Amino acid sequence: xxxxxxxxxxxxxxxxxxxxxxxxxxxxxxxxxxxxxxxxxxxxxxxxxxxxxxxxxxxxxxxxxxxxxxxxxxxxxxxxxxxxxxxxxxxxxxxxxxxxxxxxxxxxxxxxxxxxxxxxxxxxxxxxxxxxxxxxxxxxxxxxxxxxxxxxxxxxxxxxxxxxxxxxxxxxxxxxxxxxxxxxxxxxxxxxxxxxxxxxxxxxxxxxxxxxxxxxxxxxxxxxxxxxxxxxxxxxxxxxxxxxxxxxxxxxxxxxxxxxxxxxxxxxxxxxxxxxxxxxxxxxxxxxxxxxxxxxxxxxxxxxxxxxxxxxxxxxxxxxxxxxxxxxxxxxxxxxxxxxxx
Amino acid sequence: xxxxxxxxxxxxxxxxxxxxxxxxxxxxxxxxxxxxxxxxxxxxxxxxxxxxxxxxxxxxxxxxxxxxxxxxxxxxxxxxxxxxxxxxxxxxxxxxxxxxxxxxxxxxxxxxxxxxxxxxxxxxxxxxxxxxxxxxxxxxxxxxxxxxxxxxxxxxxxxxxxxxxxxxxxxxxxxxxxxxxxxxxxxxxxxxxxxxxxxxxxxxxxxxxxxxxxxxxxxxxxxxxxxxxxxxxxxxxxxxxxxxxxxxxxxxxxxxxxxxxxxxxxxxxxxxxxxxxxxxxxxxxxxxxxxxxxxxxxxxxxxxxxxxxxxxxxxxxxxxxxxxxxxxxxxxxxxxxxxxxxxxxxxxxxxxxxxxxxxxxxxxxxxxxxxxxxxxxxxxxxxxxxxxxxxxxxxxxxxx
Numbered sequence: 001x002x003x004x005x006x007x008x009x010x011x012x013x014x015x016x017x018x019x020x021x022x023x024x025x026x027x028x029x030x031x032x033x034x035x036x037x038x039x040x041x042x043x044x045x046x047x048x049x050x051x052x053x054x055x056x057x058x059x060x061x062x063x064x065x066x067x068x069x070x071x072x073x074x075x076x077x078x079x080x081x082x083x084x085x086x087x088x089x090x091x092x093x094x095x096x097x098x099x100x101x102x103x104x105x106x107x108x109x110x111x112x113x114x115x116x117x118x119x120x121x122x123x124x125x126x127x128x129x130x131x132x133x134x135x136x137x138x139x140x141x142x143x144x145x146x147x148x149x150x151x152x153x154x155x156x157x158x159x160x161x162x163x164x165x166x167x168x169x170x171x172x173x174x175x176x177x178x179x180x181x182x183x184x185x186x187x188x189x190x191x192x193x194x195x196x197x198x199x200x201x202x203x204x205x206x207x208x209x210x211x212x213x214x215x216x217x218x219x220x221x222x223x224x225x226x227x228x229x230x231x232x233x234x235x236x237x238x239x240x241x242x243x244x245x246x247x248x249x250x251x252x253x254x255x256x257x258x259x260x261x262x263x264x265x266x267x268x269x270x271x272x273x274x275x276x277x278x279x280x281x282x283x284x285x286x287x288x289x290x291x292x293x294x295x296x297x298x299x300x301x302x303x304x305x306x307x308x309x310x311x312x313x314x315x316x317x318x319x320x321x322x323x324x325x326x327x328x329x330x331x332x333x334x335x336x337x338x339x340x341x342x
Numbered sequence: 343x344x345x346x347x348x349x350x351x352x353x354x355x356x357x358x359x360x361x362x363x364x365x366x367x368x369x370x371x372x373x374x375x376x377x378x379x380x381x382x383x384x385x386x387x388x389x390x391x392x393x394x395x396x397x398x399x400x401x402x403x404x405x406x407x408x409x410x411x412x413x414x415x416x417x418x419x420x421x422x423x424x425x426x427x428x429x430x431x432x433x434x435x436x437x438x439x440x441x442x443x444x445x446x447x448x449x450x451x452x453x454x455x456x457x458x459x460x461x462x463x464x465x466x467x468x469x470x471x472x473x474x475x476x477x478x479x480x481x482x483x484x485x486x487x488x489x490x491x492x493x494x495x496x497x498x499x500x501x502x503x504x505x506x507x508x509x510x511x512x513x514x515x516x517x518x519x520x521x522x523x524x525x526x527x528x529x530x531x532x533x534x535x536x537x538x539x540x541x542x543x544x545x546x547x548x549x550x551x552x553x554x555x556x557x558x559x560x561x562x563x564x565x566x567x568x569x570x571x572x573x574x575x576x577x578x579x580x581x582x583x584x585x586x587x588x589x590x591x592x593x594x595x596x597x598x599x600x601x602x603x604x605x606x607x608x609x610x611x612x613x614x615x616x617x618x619x620x621x622x623x624x625x626x627x628x629x630x631x632x633x634x635x636x637x638x639x640x641x642x643x644x645x646x647x648x649x650x651x652x653x654x655x656x657x658x659x660x661x662x663x664x665x666x667x668x669x670x671x672x673x674x675x676x677x678x679x680x681x682x683x684x685x686x687x688x689x690x691x692x693x694x695x696x697x698x699x700x701x702x703x704x705x706x707x708x709x710x711x712x713x714x715x716x717x718x719x720x721x722x723x724x725x726x727x728x729x730x731x732x733x734x735x736x737x738x739x740x741x742x
Contacts, residue, residue, distance in 0.1 A: 152380065152383050152384070153375075153376045153379040153380040153383060154376075154379065154402065155376075156401075156402075172429065174402070174429070174430055177379055177383065177402075177405070178383050179379075179382070179383060179405035179406070179407045179436075179438070180405065180431075182407055182438070183405070183436075186438075189461060254563075257438075257460065259491070259563060260460065260490050260491045260513065260514050260562070260563060260564075261562075262561045262562040262563060272634075273561045273634060273635070274561065278634070279561065280559075280561075280589065280591070280631065281589050281590050281591075282513075282559065282562060283455075283484060283485065283488070283490070283507070283511075283513065284484075284587075284589070284590065285454065285455070285483060285484025285485070285506060285507050285587060285590065286454075286480070286481065286483070286484065286506065286587050287587075288587050288588065288589035288590050289587070289589070290587055290588040290589055291588075291589050292588075292589045293589075304589065313453060314403070314428050314429060314430050314431055314432065314453040314454060315432070315452075315453035315454040315481075315483055315484075316454075320430070320431055320432040321430060321431065324429075
């Protein structure tokens, strides 16, 4: 068990002054043909592995709207080979140079009411931009958080925590297998990152910071943005669409793994049947919940999109992967949004 | 030349550029889930994942994303992948790679679909069984085998029982053969939906709600299904009450339908044995729901029904629940049922039996507006029929 962030800065300083220079990120491993067995091989982090203290050039970043992952806390980092930059685009994922690594770790605090308490790391997912495209590698942490090991077949891990409202929770957390990584990270048959898009990185400051840090070629003032779900001042429709964009649209878009459903929930999708309004089930099977439409405007109780968000049955539940709990806050948001439609 | 040198030369000559294709064997026992999934991930093109005999109790959906892999069991009664305790994934096995062969195993009791393949060109489903072992239930998964968005699909010697939607379902694909297969106790036995060029032949569809369905639906990436041939099948005794979850299009299929065509263009139904279907041996209808999609045509067009062998049918069309109305509609016990909607430029032609028309001129009219009467659709000129579907020889060679 460990503490992340500020609590460790003091200790790190001591460690660093007494130890050899911090390891550097291994570009050959990122670019190579091999599948490194341990996360530490890459050198993304320095000091005690579980502390996730980034090595030189490994930069933490945040998304306005994260994918719901069973209430796991997520820690995201990007590394781009020195001297290179990602290319800005207003709509999709930035174009990252060969050699880029995106590193995302998942963990839980035992008690969400104690935000400074220890985080138990569960897994770290690494996306590597190799010469012939991106590859996705899942690493699972050992019990004492000293190392994470490659687990291409995925793994089940029992996790318990206490919710912010004091409710105890216990789930069987599913680390995805390498194929399931592609199950979400697929666009037109090519593995691709999902999160680092202008609208989801743009919090007013972060894009400029990326430019200053040499990670990004430009950050136009016109860059789009999506509101945080907690932003009560943002319009309901925008928050709901941002939620669908992040939680559904990696599959449910014109080129994604669920494109054949004809239900496309990406940010730019206009209102209508493709967005689910008046959309009848195609291959939903039991997922229809005896309802006629994915979204029946004004009627959350007649909208099977919500029914599927509230189910844990693998034959019904959406998203199909990475959800062993119901995201109550997401359900509340989408319910309110559908109710507001007419 | 010395024998050893000859052997060496032969060995070198035979060595493929990428090395020997290998067999990854997986047997039952502890950690079978992880060992099987690992084999499916680590297989290289050309490899065989050989699944041993026995029952594999799997808790997670399996997936394959490597081109050119064969997944082979020891037979549909010997190698059983049971998903009774499945906790994740929308299907038992998902294939997202090209040139994959699935053969010699059974998938049982998956929570969602049995085997799905998406964007998987030249896939071969051969000698497989997919089954929900508790019989027909609304809580069963939707599709037994489910290739979608693919080119060149072969389904041969596949048995599916208990699907709460379609046993054998092919969607939004092109160049398809479904043959020598058995579909029983499903809502739809075999369903070809939004597809181009499909041959469905020598199959047995019995005790489903509807035996063989050819559908085209709006608001999907691939629409305008066309060039479908349904021939030399037997579709009989489709007598299982519809148990599909409501809202799905197949939930509206009336019990006792032998072959059902909804929308589509250029469909021919010939030389089938169709019998003991209470609604109709052949039913031809327009898409019944309102839609808003200018690219979509809801009418069945250029449909030919000829040379079928008909047994008893149509004595109680289950278009309504009321039995007295069913009996009245079925007084003539005609083998073919038509809603009455058509496109005069691409007519429906039925030359092998009587047709009961509901006299509906638009898809939006309900059965309540029906003016049932016999119709003669045997006149008019014969429409050109679709060409035979030919799959790459490499695929056919695999099942010979």
